[in-house]
Amino acid sequence: MVADDRGSVIVDAGQSPAHARQIQAAIRDTGLPPARRLVYTHHHWDHVWGACAWPEVEVIGHVAGRELLEAEAARPWSHRYLRDEVRANPRLGPSFRARALAMEGWEDFAVVPPHTTFTDELTLPGGVRLRHVGGGHAPDSTVVLVPDSGVALLGDCFYPPPFHLRGPDDGLDVAMLHDLLDDDYQWYVDSHGEPTTLTQARHLLSG
Template sequence: MRFHRLAGRVWLYPGDPDPLAVQAGVALVADDRGSVLVDAGQSPAHAREIRAALHAAGLPEPRWLVYTHHHWDHVWGACVWPGVEIVGHVSGRELLREEAARPWSHRYLREQVRANPRLAPSFRARALAVDSWDDFAVLPPTRTFTDEDDLPVGVRLRHVGGAHAPDSTVVLVPDSGVMLLGDCFYPPPAHLREPDDGPDLALVRRLLDDHYDWYVSSHAEPMTRAQARAQVDGA
């Protein structure tokens, strides 16, 4: 797997298309003043692969790490990215502080699944993703915002919330015409999902903007504006 340029300064490292792997893709906004990494990888091992691919592509090391939201497959690789400022919505900070206090281990994962079998797909993927818990840590954001935040390299963060996660954030790169959506329009996580829950296409419709040519969610191929509009108009 390697980084490929989507448009302008935006590079993508795709995740695993197998939904059982629960492996989100990440993006890098490359800048000589310090790049912005969007999401951290779903485990230390995944993050190390991403970091090796970044070096192989000759891309600048990240100075900021932005969480699109607090779910494990977007943040569990953060401990592999030294020296970055971690940026996320203020509501995600408290959620990740709670996650950081859990006694993560393969034994703990098994105990949680026995207590709540609906957790099995997610927790099985976590067990496969993390081969050692020795140096593992869940890291909350060190810089938070409420509505919007602007990083000094022309990247804007906008909180959108939604049913998938209360802290869902989209990342805007205006000079490249790219909007990184994270999982913001997805239904709630599987263990919380009800039969009638589906994608929030109304949220995507509100986000569509003629200034942006590309819309990127974390678990799918990038969409052009025309493709995104066709999806929401045809639903």
């Protein structure tokens, strides 16, 4: 999250309502300003399935993600549905089994498409910048830039496509990562790795 006295920005919603509630409890326990906006870095389930636990928050995402999430919202999500889908397409196994483990129940669950969308860039009150980068992992991939802290939150933008869509030649988008490095940002944080400094990132890419 990006803490702001006028209302904080949450970057991605958590992978389930239970996960989102853990984040909310941590915010309360540390006395950070409550969330006012929730930004999706992209539409994949582990980044958006907690959004229904943030009912009073404006959800913001790239326009390419809205139609995808509207289609996801129409699916009859349940443990049985997940099992049936994996039987029909075993390549969905890693993703759909992880979803089943994340979800305690489905009674109050809903996929939430963004309320507000943008195309290329959007600057939020307080100066947080959203920039669409797309790429092979997800068409709506967005980076979240925090200029006054020198932090770039990358989501999964340079990752290969999800397993069920991945081809034998798909890998990390190193060219995209090169392009994202900027002297104005000293910290780079992707969704599933450790934070990296600009110097470390350049060293890794040069090696």
